[in-house]
Amino acid sequence: MTTYLEFIQQNEERDGVRFSWNSAGSYENVLVAALFIPLKERPDLPPIQYEPVLCSRMMCHFSSIEYVVLCSPQMPLIFLYVVDTCIEDEDLQALRESMQMSLSLLPPTALVGFISFGRMVQVHELGCEGISESYVFRGTKDLSAKQLQEMLALSKVPVTQTTHGVAVSIAVRLLECTFPNTGAQIMMFIGGPATQGPGMVVGDELKTPIRSWHGFEKDNASMVMGDSFNISLFKQTFQRVFTKDIHRLFKMCFGGTLEIKTSREIKFSGAIRPCVSLSSKGPCMSEKEIGTGGTCQWKT
Ligand SMILES: *[C@@H]1O[C@H](CO)[C@@H](O)[C@H](O)[C@H]1NC(C)=O
Numbered sequence: 001m002t003t004y005l006e007f008i009q010q011n012e013e014r015d016g017v018r019f020s021w022n023s024a025g026s027y028e029n030v031l032v033a034a035l036f037i038p039l040k041e042r043p044d045l046p047p048i049q050y051e052p053v054l055c056s057r058m059m060c061h062f063s064s065i066e067y068v069v070l071c072s073p074q075m076p077l078i079f080l081y082v083v084d085t086c087i088e089d090e091d092l093q094a095l096r097e098s099m100q101m102s103l104s105l106l107p108p109t110a111l112v113g114f115i116s117f118g119r120m121v122q123v124h125e126l127g128c129e130g131i132s133e134s135y136v137f138r139g140t141k142d143l144s145a146k147q148l149q150e151m152l153a154l155s156k157v158p159v160t161q162t163t164h165g166v167a168v169s170i171a172v173r174l175l176e177c178t179f180p181n182t183g184a185q186i187m188m189f190i191g192g193p194a195t196q197g198p199g200m201v202v203g204d205e206l207k208t209p210i211r212s213w214h215g216f217e218k219d220n221a222s223m224v225m226g227d228s229f230n231i232s233l234f235k236q237t238f239q240r241v242f243t244k245d246i247h248r249l250f251k252m253c254f255g256g257t258l259e260i261k262t263s264r265e266i267k268f269s270g271a272i273r274p275c276v277s278l279s280s281k282g283p284c285m286s287e288k289e290i291g292t293g294g295t296c297q298w299k300t
Pocket residue numbers: 089090091093094230
């Protein structure tokens with residue numbers, strides 16, 4: 001005999017979905033939230049090999065369902081490595097080995113880019129013979145995507161996003177210019193906090209304290225720090241990024257679209273996570289916006 005709580009826990013464990021109303025009392029006009037784990041493995045679930053159908057009543061023995069859409073367009077896998085070179089030799093050597101290992105795990109069709117940075121940010125041109133050319137940018141000055149397009153002589157496409165830190169900013173803008181509206185992975189390896197430019201969290205002088213959660217609380221983003229690149233924790237964690245599922249596909253996803261459909265009684269306010277609104281209006285949107293709201297579809 002399972003209790004209600006056990007029943008809920010079993011469902012969360014199986015589906016990777018958690019609803020806060022399962023632990024709330026009454027539901028009228030209350031804010032509820034759902035946590036959803038995308039790509040959660042469900043070995044017990046038979047993959048459905050046809051286009052998704054909208055059903056008003058779910059099959060009761062499936063609390064969630066997973067479709068394998070066979071004719072989806074094939075996008076290239078894009079990996080942009082962004083590497084801090086202001087780190088100890090030992091760490092740099094270890095990081096180099098981990099990166100080389102990761103390259104050997106990528107499919108031959110994957111597109112790879114490389115940006116290194118210290119006081120300067122260097123965008124490297126990769127060829128079969130190694131690095132043929134590098135473009136150097138000042139680490140204190142943020143560039144607009146348009147400026148970057150002109151400097152690297154890239155083809156012109158409309159660009160929108162902004163971000164913190166010159167190296168990561170250049171990485172994002174490079175992707176915006178070259179592969180707009182395409183999913184990509186920026187792999188950022190940093191040896192410490194940013195000490196100059198727009199992503200700065202601490203100065204060179206010891207008297208300046210590093211930004212802490214007090215800043216984060218005021219919407220002034222902070223960061224999480226680890227030990228070294230030459231420890232098994234980093235090496236194994238990094239290697240796990242590239243693990244594959246039983247179909248020999250990466251357990252990571254690129255350019256996903258999240259869409260929410262609710263029953264009439266429920267309105268939703270928004271999504272909290274790194275996602276971009278697709279500005280798709282729906283009947284179930286609440287006037288109260290939380291996170292990225294005003295849409296029922298997001299790109300992630
Ligand atoms: C990384 O650490 C191991 C074990 O402490 C050590 O043997 C090895 O030389 C280190 N690697 C580098 C590149 O220094």
